Amino acid sequence: MSDLSPATKSAKADEVLGVVVGTKPRPEPLDPPMVPFALAGTAAFAVALLLTWLAGAPDHWVEISLAGLLWGIPGTLTMVVHDRNRKRRRTLTHPEFRVTD
Numbered sequence: 033m034s035d036l037s038p039a040t041k042s043a044k045a046d047e048v049l050g051v052v053v054g055t056k057p058r059p060e061p062l063d064p065p066m067v068p069f070a071l072a073g074t075a076a077f078a079v080a081l082l083l084t085w086l087a088g089a090p091d092h093w094v095e096i097s098l099a100g101l102l103w104g105i106p107g108t109l110t111m112v113v114h115d116r117n118r119k120r121r122r123t124l125t126h127p128e129f130r131v132t133d
Contacts (some may be wrong), residue, residue, distance in 0.1 A: 074104030
């Protein structure tokens with residue numbers, strides 16, 4: 033293993049590392065639409081707020097649910113902008129890619 037250490041520079045180590053690193057192509061990053069996830073999270077906090085408020089749960093539970101709902105609104109808006117730019121990002125990196133949204 034010490035032969036593969038970056039501290040030791042030998043031709044054999046460079047050859048082995050070149051084979052190991054160069055054999056697998058890098059996987060493409062996932063780029064799914066994010067708005068459905070943001071809406072689901074915001075809706076979950078809205079339901080939690082309603083249930084905790086109606087059930088008479090402790091005040092800090094209601095406050096946590098309210099905070100999640102309030103933070104979900106700008107998060108959802110951010111994901112709308114992110115998804116709007118998704119098509120542009122993909123056409124810059126992969127011209128053959130077509131977004132069917």
